[in-house]
Amino acid sequence: MAKVRVASFGVSLDGFGAGPDQSLQDPLGVRGFDIMEWFLATRVWRSMHGQEGGETGVDNRMAEQSFANVGAWILGRNMFGPVRGPWPDDQWKGWWGDEPPYHCDVFVLTHHPRASITMKGGTVFHFVTDGIEAALQKAREAAGGKDVRVGGGVATIQQYLRARLIDEMHVAIAPTLLGSGESLFAGLDLPSLGYKLTDHVATANATHLVFGTA
Amino acid sequence: MAKVRVASFGVSLDGFGAGPDQSLQDPLGVRGFDIMEWFLATRVWRSMHGQEGGETGVDNRMAEQSFANVGAWILGRNMFGPVRGPWPDDQWKGWWGDEPPYHCDVFVLTHHPRASITMKGGTVFHFVTDGIEAALQKAREAAGGKDVRVGGGVATIQQYLRARLIDEMHVAIAPTLLGSGESLFAGLDLPSLGYKLTDHVATANATHLVFGTA
Numbered sequence: 001m002a003k004v005r006v007a008s009f010g011v012s013l014d015g016f017g018a019g020p021d022q023s024l025q026d027p028l029g030v031r032g033f034d035i036m037e038w039f040l041a042t043r044v045w046r047s048m049h050g051q052e053g054g055e056t057g058v059d060n061r062m063a064e065q066s067f068a069n070v071g072a073w074i075l076g077r078n079m080f081g082p083v084r085g086p087w088p089d090d091q092w093k094g095w096w097g098d099e100p101p102y103h104c105d106v107f108v109l110t111h112h113p114r115a116s117i118t119m120k121g122g123t124v125f126h127f128v129t130d131g132i133e134a135a136l137q138k139a140r141e142a143a144g145g146k147d148v149r150v151g152g153g154v155a156t157i158q159q160y161l162r163a164r165l166i167d168e169m170h171v172a173i174a175p176t177l178l179g180s181g182e183s184l185f186a187g188l189d190l191p192s193l194g195y196k197l198t199d200h201v202a203t204a205n206a207t208h209l210v211f212g213t214a
Numbered sequence: 215m216a217k218v219r220v221a222s223f224g225v226s227l228d229g230f231g232a233g234p235d236q237s238l239q240d241p242l243g244v245r246g247f248d249i250m251e252w253f254l255a256t257r258v259w260r261s262m263h264g265q266e267g268g269e270t271g272v273d274n275r276m277a278e279q280s281f282a283n284v285g286a287w288i289l290g291r292n293m294f295g296p297v298r299g300p301w302p303d304d305q306w307k308g309w310w311g312d313e314p315p316y317h318c319d320v321f322v323l324t325h326h327p328r329a330s331i332t333m334k335g336g337t338v339f340h341f342v343t344d345g346i347e348a349a350l351q352k353a354r355e356a357a358g359g360k361d362v363r364v365g366g367g368v369a370t371i372q373q374y375l376r377a378r379l380i381d382e383m384h385v386a387i388a389p390t391l392l393g394s395g396e397s398l399f400a401g402l403d404l405p406s407l408g409y410k411l412t413d414h415v416a417t418a419n420a421t422h423l424v425f426g427t428a
Contacts, residue, residue, distance in 0.1 A: 013399075014229075014399040014402070015229050173387075173421075175423075177404045177409070178405070180406075183400075190391045191391050191392070191393040192394075197227060197390065197391060202421060207387075207421050209227060
């Protein structure tokens with residue numbers, strides 16, 4: 001059965017899924033890319049970007065699974081870009097250049113309506129203003145029986161977890177401290193929401209945790 | 215050189231060093247012992263309690279190191295017991311029975327004075343009412359050149375970290391969720407305080423993290 005899932009979501013040892021002060025220079029906040037080092041080192045990621053080599057063990061397998069059978073994505077607005085408030089114009093089209101790595105419909109949660117944007121490679125950004133459940137319904141339809149991946153950031157994932165709409169969440173704890181930023185677990189009582197740890201495996205670069213419904 | 219250190223301090227995946235609602239029945243809060251399972255399974259711990267067998271790998275080595283060269287301990291009051299406010303009498307002598315596993319001087323932070331208690335096996339509980347720095351000075355003198363171990367709980371460790379008085383902190387992340395309780399990392403900016411990860415190793419039962427001064 002199709003799942004709603006979070007995958008390959010990087011978190012620091014002190015629990016932050018992004019550093020502070022997101023900006024054009026720091027899409028994941030200051031030093032936020034430190035938590036994705038394990039991912040950027042995998043063969044999957046490198047080959048997606050035309051690079052040779054890369055890690056081919058557990059980290060790569062987890063990265064691979066994160067992309068497998070995904071039919072649609074949901075992103076919080078901050079994961080789509082640094083622009084806040086009403087869209088000033090149609091210039092901002094995500095962090096990822098002309099050909100984003102989604103290759104399917106991507107639903108962006110926002111309070112401010114905007115027309116869909118068709119990118120190269122099959123990615124279409126849609127802007128959803130009527131909430132997380134509406135976005136999920138649209139994503140499910142677009143996914144055509146495949147999984148819906150909730151990309152992040154932290155606030156978006158927390159909203160879906162609180163609504164008990166996530167079936168599976170793979171978090172990768174990176175061996176680094178951020179000190180401040182967006183805390184994934186803060187104020188979130190996962191056991192009370194019905195989640196438990198279902199799998200875990202550690203590598204030199206990350207500790208992979210998989211949470212599922214109990 | 216003698217160190218001030220935290221060692222074998224268990225934390226859940228969601229960052230809690232103790233569960234909620236500490237009581238006589240739940241010294242580490244509800245389900246708090248789940249985060250110490252790795253430790254209770256080690257040969258070191260079992261042999262301290264007259265039991266055979268136990269884990270003899272990395273977990274055991276970390277448990278062993280946590281006790282090695284310790285000349286004095288510092289405990290927060292809640293780690294000493296569930297009694298709050300002024301001591302009603304001298305009945306409460308810690309969670310550990312007649313012969314506590316310290317075998318040296320133990321300094322308990324409290325706002326309420328009380329006479330020292332000499333236990334079997336060399337443990338003497340002292341009650342310090344003039345703050346964490348005074349407690350550390352007394353512990354250093356008592357340790358006679360050995361390390362001072364700050365046992366916990368979370369509030370005590372956070373105070374010593376904020377004062378930059380901890381030289382080394384070994385935290386063991388257990389593969390379990392607590393959902394709520396005492397959060398070790400909440401509001402604590404370790405990099406800004408001058409700490410960084412200096413070592414990490416994962417086993418099936420725990421991910422061992424060692425933090426040191428940068």
